[in-house]
Amino acid sequence: MMIPVVARARNFFRSLVGQIFLLLTVxxxxxxxxxxxxxxxxxxxxxERWRLQRVxxxxxxxxxxxxxxxxxxxxxxxxxxxxxxxxxxxxVALADPDPTLADALAVRFGPHSNPxxxxxxxxxxxxxxxxxxxxxxxxxxxxxxxDCWVVRFTDGTGERRSLALYLPRVVKPPSNLAKPIYLLLIxxxxxxxxxxxxxxxxxxxxxxxxxxxxxxxSVDPEEIPERGPEEVRAALSTFxxxxxxxxxxxxxxxxxxxxxxxxxxxPLTRLRLRLELVENEELRARLLQDHxxxxxxxxxxxxxxxxxxxxxxxxxxxxxxxLTSMAEDAQDLGLPVRFLSGCGGTVRVKPNALTRCISNxxxxxxxxGGSADVSCMRQGARVLIEVRDHGPGIAPDQLDxxxxxxxRGVAGQPGGRPGTGIGLTIARSxxxxxxxxxxxxxxxxxxxxxxxxxxx
Amino acid sequence: xPDMPPSRPFRVIVVDDDEDIRGLxxxxxxxxxxxxxxxxxxxxxRGLMAAGAVDLIVLDLNLPDGDGLSLCRELRxxxxxxxxxxxxARGSAIDRVLGLELGADDYLTKPFEPRELLVRVRNLLRRxxxxxxxxxxxxxxxxxxSWRLDLFQRRLxxxxxxxxxxxxxxxxxxxxxxxxxxVVLAREALVPERRATAAFDRSIDLQVSRLRQxxxxxxxGDGLILTVRGEGYVLASxxxxx
Numbered sequence: 001m002m003i004p005v006v007a008r009a010r011n012f013f014r015s016l017v018g019q020i021f022l023l024l025t026v027x028x029x030x031x032x033x034x035x036x037x038x039x040x041x042x043x044x045x046x047x048e049r050w051r052l053q054r055v056x057x058x059x060x061x062x063x064x065x066x067x068x069x070x071x072x073x074x075x076x077x078x079x080x081x082x083x084x085x086x087x088x089x090x091x092v093a094l095a096d097p098d099p100t101l102a103d104a105l106a107v108r109f110g111p112h113s114n115p116x117x118x119x120x121x122x123x124x125x126x127x128x129x130x131x132x133x134x135x136x137x138x139x140x141x142x143x144x145x146x147d148c149w150v151v152r153f154t155d156g157t158g159e160r161r162s163l164a165l166y167l168p169r170v171v172k173p174p175s176n177l178a179k180p181i182y183l184l185l186i187x188x189x190x191x192x193x194x195x196x197x198x199x200x201x202x203x204x205x206x207x208x209x210x211x212x213x214x215x216x217x218s219v220d221p222e223e224i225p226e227r228g229p230e231e232v233r234a235a236l237s238t239f240x241x242x243x244x245x246x247x248x249x250x251x252x253x254x255x256x257x258x259x260x261x262x263x264x265x266x267p268l269t270r271l272r273l274r275l276e277l278v279e280n281e282e283l284r285a286r287l288l289q290d291h292x293x294x295x296x297x298x299x300x301x302x303x304x305x306x307x308x309x310x311x312x313x314x315x316x317x318x319x320x321x322x323l324t325s326m327a328e329d330a331q332d333l334g335l336p337v338r339f340l341s342g343c344g345g346t347v348r349v350k351p352n353a354l355t356r357c358i359s360n361x362x363x364x365x366x367x368x369g370g371s372a373d374v375s376c377m378r379q380g381a382r383v384l385i386e387v388r389d390h391g392p393g394i395a396p397d398q399l400d401x402x403x404x405x406x407x408r409g410v411a412g413q414p415g416g417r418p419g420t421g422i423g424l425t426i427a428r429s430x431x432x433x434x435x436x437x438x439x440x441x442x443x444x445x446x447x448x449x450x451x452x453x454x455x456x
Numbered sequence: 457x458p459d460m461p462p463s464r465p466f467r468v469i470v471v472d473d474d475e476d477i478r479g480l481x482x483x484x485x486x487x488x489x490x491x492x493x494x495x496x497x498x499x500x501x502r503g504l505m506a507a508g509a510v511d512l513i514v515l516d517l518n519l520p521d522g523d524g525l526s527l528c529r530e531l532r533x534x535x536x537x538x539x540x541x542x543x544x545a546r547g548s549a550i551d552r553v554l555g556l557e558l559g560a561d562d563y564l565t566k567p568f569e570p571r572e573l574l575v576r577v578r579n580l581l582r583r584x585x586x587x588x589x590x591x592x593x594x595x596x597x598x599x600x601x602s603w604r605l606d607l608f609q610r611r612l613x614x615x616x617x618x619x620x621x622x623x624x625x626x627x628x629x630x631x632x633x634x635x636x637x638x639v640v641l642a643r644e645a646l647v648p649e650r651r652a653t654a655a656f657d658r659s660i661d662l663q664v665s666r667l668r669q670x671x672x673x674x675x676x677g678d679g680l681i682l683t684v685r686g687e688g689y690v691l692a693s694x695x696x697x698x
């Protein structure tokens with residue numbers, strides 16, 4: 001149960017869609033988290049600045065009041081009659097001076113004010129006396145205590161002022177960044193976008209792949225419609241062009257072969273008729289043999305050329321009647337061909353192409369394997385026609401090569417006997433014309449099996 | 457033709473644009489004591505035909521002043537029943553089926569075995585002499601029962617357009633039945649080529665039974681070929697051509 005899932009996941013991540021998906025999901029998540037961290041930092045800085053601005057506002061306010069009425073305000077500060085400001089106690093050292101705050105004060109008081117400032121423990125703002133910090137109403141017990149600042153500066157009259165300012169502690173609201181639900185949301189939306197993009201990118205490639213596959217099994221496939229973004233259109237159009245060129249080259253080769261074979265027929269006819277006039281029996285027999293060999297080559301050349309032009313109409317045929325009648329005809333000619341088992345029913349094919357395809361395979365089996373057993377079976381939606389012999393078979397590494405024209409197996413090997421070597425090429429080309437394929441395989445108990453694989 | 461000596465020699469015309477081939481074929485046919493003449497073009501052929509009755513034409517399709525097909529069609533159109541053997545190169549646009557459809561009696565591809573040509577000429581001439589009821593020359597389909605037989609492609613067509621393939625022996629047998637429907641045919645008449653041994657030949661019965669099996673595949677097909685004890689077989693159906 002687990003293994004297929006793992007295998008499928010591995011396959012997915014090896015595919016283009018999988019890799020784009022992975023890259024985009026991880027990349028977008030990291031980018032989103034980084035952006036949030038930066039925003040969080042900015043928020044923190046803004047908060048600090050805002051806090052300092054309030055200290056500055058208090059300091060500036062008190063300094064203005066002092067310049068208007070120094071005596072009264074000094075007295076009020078000493079008596080703690082102003083909320084949020086009082087005279088700082090004597091002899092307090094600033095353990096933690098705040099240069100940012102000092103700079104902000106210097107801007108307001110002028111360069112000669114020489115300000116100093118820093119946060120100090122809250123007790124300094126509320127020295128023991130009127131208020132006992134340890135004695136408070138219950139509602140204040142766990143509440144945040146005010147922040148306390150000491151600010152020193154030289155005012156316009158040259159007097160050094162030292163103020164203790166307190167402000168209610170403002171707590172920065174907690175960050176949302178650490179919440180798992182937000183991370184999950186980012187991850188999911190990244191993944192969603194990633195899969196859409198990956199599919200979008202891979203779609204034209206899929207189409208190209210399917211078209212290439214169709215091209216590999218058929219010589220006459222349909223062109224792919226040139227749709228999609230510009231680059232995709234260009235790729236598809238190039239593919240179509242290649243397909244057309246290959247087809248044109250193929251047709252040209254076939255025409256050349258057909259033309260040569262065709263034109264050889266007249267001299268061969270003359271030669272054949274003249275051979276009747278040769279009186280030396282032995283010479284005549286040898287010449288006839290040579291003539292026969294040439295004729296076979298010409299005939300198969302024409303067959304190969306004709307096999308690529310699928311002019312025949314599709315028909316529904318009774319498959320067993322075809323196989324039995326072919327076996328009977330071969331037996332009438334004294335060939336060791338047997339019909340072993342049928343598969344019943346009908347198939348939709350091009351009957352003459354199928355007949356010639358089977359007959360090529362049967363001839364090969366008889367020629368190179370000594371005999372041919374023909375059988376038919378159904379496998380799912382496929383119909384398989386098997387022609388097997390009991391000969392020596394073919395070395396496994398040469399099986400594919402056998403379909404190349406003019407291949408007859410390595411000389412000296414049992415298969416390397418005379419023949420034109422186009423039989424299998426014709427068989428495969430004929431099979432393509434009715435959308436079937438031809439395979440060769442060695443039988444486990446000796447002999448070669450040629451299989452025609454077609455749609456039921 | 458040892459068994460049927462002609463009252464006069466057959467008159468055969470060989471038409472081919474290649475002078476060598478023409479001469480060589482004439483030489484071959486002369487062996488069988490026909491009155492053989494040669495023509496290099498359609499005009500020459502017409503001249504020879506005007507000069508007297510012709511029994512058979514060996515017709516090449518590529519001629520300098522026209523193609524043999526139009527001539528073939530023309531002759532058939534005039535109701536001329538002269539036997540025609542069409543000779544063409546393989547892989548030309550004309551295949552066997554089209555040749556037969558256009559009214560040729562037989563069809564041979566170049567290069568052919570000289571002996572094969574002799575045999576076919578003999579067969580056709582025998583047929584013309586025996587004055588058997590020649591079927592309509594261009595008929596391609598013979599209909600009997602619910603079956604149709606494609607005489608050119610040699611296949612059976614069922615009523616649902618399904619094709620049933622026949623072996624050569626089965627086709628020959630069925631053709632004999634169709635030539636003489638509703639007539640009891642002895643084994644000798646069914647396989648004239650094995651006349652001498654046919655009376656004892658069980659393989660004929662086997663072939664008939666195979667043919668019956670194939671015919672039984674379509675509705676009403678199992679009663680088409682009947683056995684007449686001690687006499688032979690009969691095709692119990694009328695035959696129409698189309």
